[in-house]
Amino acid sequence: MxxxxxxxxxxxxxxxxxxxxxxxxxxxxxxxxxxxxxxxxxxxxxxxxxxxxxxxxxCTARNGFEVGRQGQNYQGNCPANLEQTFLRGHRDGKDLHTLQIAAKQAANEFEQQQRQLAQLTDLLESKKEQLIADGYTRDERAAIRQEIEDIGLQFADLAEQTEALQARMEETELNYQRRLELLKARYW
Known part of the structure; x- marks a missing residue:
């Protein structure tokens, strides 16, 4: 001062x-x-x-919830008579924050997989165009066909993983939304 x-x-x-x-x-x-x-x-x-x-x-339950929901830690500065109320809200907020992070991570992973699928699709189309283009020998075309097959296998594996990831993403988002609705009733 x-x-x-x-x-x-x-x-x-x-x-x-x-x-x-x-x-x-x-x-x-x-x-x-x-x-x-x-x-x-x-x-x-x-x-x-x-x-x-x-x-x-x-040091209210509502503010504890907001502090926890923002991912902030409790600093231990509430008086003893208010601490449990604040901590109850803080725990609920932290739980919601954790669910939100899990939902965002799953969504980010899903988007990344989608980008990889798009890249493989582009690569596959490029190889197919190479296959019918002039100027390649029989051996070179055979190598391109093998590349197409390998890319196709990669694509199939990734598509299968993406389906599982999409299910996980939808489940984590649903869990977050359910918990949010339950806690809204308690803290709003």
Missing amino acids: NKDECLSADWYLIGYEDGAASRNPQQIGDYRKDCAEYSVTPDLTRYQQGHNEGSQKY
């Missing part, structure tokens, strides 16, 4: 903002060090009152 901030500080409001942002109440120690240079001593009682009030706003 600078000199002006120390001299004009509303210690209740600073405590409230710190509590509402889940900052550790020990933050007052930093303010004390900053303001000592200007011969200002923070009002600990007012800061603690504000921090407790701000914590009431932060």
Whole structure:
């Protein structure tokens, strides 16, 4: 804090903002060090009152859910009487976050497989065009036919994997959506 901030500080409001942002109440120690240079001593009682009030706003099940849903970790700054409520919401939010990540990963893998299938399709078409083009010997055409066969096998394997991946993607998305609907009823 600078000199002006120390001299004009509303210690209740600073405590409230710190509590509402889940900052550790020990933050007052930093303010004390900053303001000592200007011969200002923070009002600990007012800061603690504000921090407790701000914590009431932060340490709710709904906010715990939002913090968890964003993938953030609990910093351990809720008062003991509010911690279990916050943690219940946080666990639900983290569970939903985990399901969402799994759904996104499955969707990304599926898209990657789709791109690989498209590349193999393009390569297969290119080889088929080569096969009927002028200027190739019998041995070269035989080699191209073998390449076409190999690409076809690769394509079949990848297509089979893609089907399984699509099923997994749909299942993870469905699990996420079901859990989201259940938790919406609880936290909205």
